Amino acid sequence: MEIRLRLNGQDIALDVAPDETLQHALRWTAGIESARSTCGIGVCGACAVLVDGRVMSSCLILAPLADGRAIETVEALPEDDPVIAAFVAETAFQCSYCTPGFVIAVKALLADDPDPNEATIRERLSGNLCRCGSYDAIVAATQRAARAARRT
Ligand code: FES
Ligand code: FES
Numbered sequence: 001m002e003i004r005l006r007l008n009g010q011d012i013a014l015d016v017a018p019d020e021t022l023q024h025a026l027r028w029t030a031g032i033e034s035a036r037s038t039c040g041i042g043v044c045g046a047c048a049v050l051v052d053g054r055v056m057s058s059c060l061i062l063a064p065l066a067d068g069r070a071i072e073t074v075e076a077l078p079e080d081d082p083v084i085a086a087f088v089a090e091t092a093f094q095c096s097y098c099t100p101g102f103v104i105a106v107k108a109l110l111a112d113d114p115d116p117n118e119a120t121i122r123e124r125l126s127g128n129l130c131r132c133g134s135y136d137a138i139v140a141a142t143q144r145a146a147r148a149a150r151r152t
Contacts, residue, residue: 008032016064018064020064022035023058026049036097037059042059046097049071049073053108053111055127057127072104073104082149082152091137098134101128
């Protein structure tokens with residue numbers, strides 16, 4: 001079946017199976033490599049994308065249910081995006097497999113709360129797992145990105 005999405009600012013049509021996840025359709029049909037799957041059951045956040053501006057695990061959404069939605073992924077972010085710059089500056093990754101999902105979660109957090117404290121950051125990012133244990137650096141990157149956004 002065909003669904004229509006606004007994917008990273010572009011209107012597209014995707015052929016999907018009725019039981020296919022949005023994560024699978026994004027990664028394997030639309031070529032969005034940042035939509036990564038690890039757990040496949042909504043635990044790790046590696047597949048996080050913005051759906052109509054809200055962070056969601058794309059492995060938990062059936063692709064047909066995303067018809068008509070606006071989807072944003074890290075591929076849409078400019079090279080000088082403050083969250084990406086902050087992750088680089090704080091070396092907030094090791095293997096970086098989790099990084100796109102964390103960046104999306106941080107974007108959503110800062111859109112809601114431009115000056116989050118550490119407890120809020122840890123709570124809001126608790127749906128994202130980093131097997132390399134880069135959590136302290138990810139918190140520092142979030143705080144750095146928040147400071148940068150407040151200066152602009
Ligand atoms: S792969 Fe979707 S939350 Fe883990
Ligand atoms: S940097 Fe390796 S899983 Fe997070």
